[in-house]
Amino acid sequence: MLVFPDGYILHAESCFFANGANNDAKILNRLLEKDGKDSLRSFMRNGNAMLLDRGFRDSTAKLDQAGIVHFMPAFMDKDMKQISCDQANLSRKVTMGRFVVETVNGRLKKFK
Numbered sequence: 001m002l003v004f005p006d007g008y009i010l011h012a013e014s015c016f017f018a019n020g021a022n023n024d025a026k027i028l029n030r031l032l033e034k035d036g037k038d039s040l041r042s043f044m045r046n047g048n049a050m051l052l053d054r055g056f057r058d059s060t061a062k063l064d065q066a067g068i069v070h071f072m073p074a075f076m077d078k079d080m081k082q083i084s085c086d087q088a089n090l091s092r093k094v095t096m097g098r099f100v101v102e103t104v105n106g107r108l109k110k111f112k
Contacts, residue, residue, distance in 0.1 A: 003101045010043060024056050024059075025055065025056050025057065028040075028059040032059070049071060051071050052094075056072065074088070
């Protein structure tokens with residue numbers, strides 16, 4: 001689902017089975033490979049950015065190939081005790097932006 005920062009839903013893709021073959025990253029990769037007027041790339045313009053949660057970490061290479069700017073909360077390496085101050089601040093900003101998306105998801109789940 002493509003959601004603007006103000007909560008407006010731009011586009012909702014069709015349903016996907018909830019099984020091991022369809023996690024967030026695999027679905028996004030499929031959407032990036034799709035062409036046409038309803039493809040994900042048709043909605044993206046230069047300068048647009050995607051705020052992603054950690055479930056999309058396997059899609060970062062395809063997003064980079066497509067030239068789509070993306071932000072995701074920081075990960076700690078195994079040898080790290082904590083992330084840097086800059087990484088923590090960026091993670092906080094991404095989480096605040098993602099809150100809008102999660103609120104929209106919650107509204108749709110409660111819709112009757």
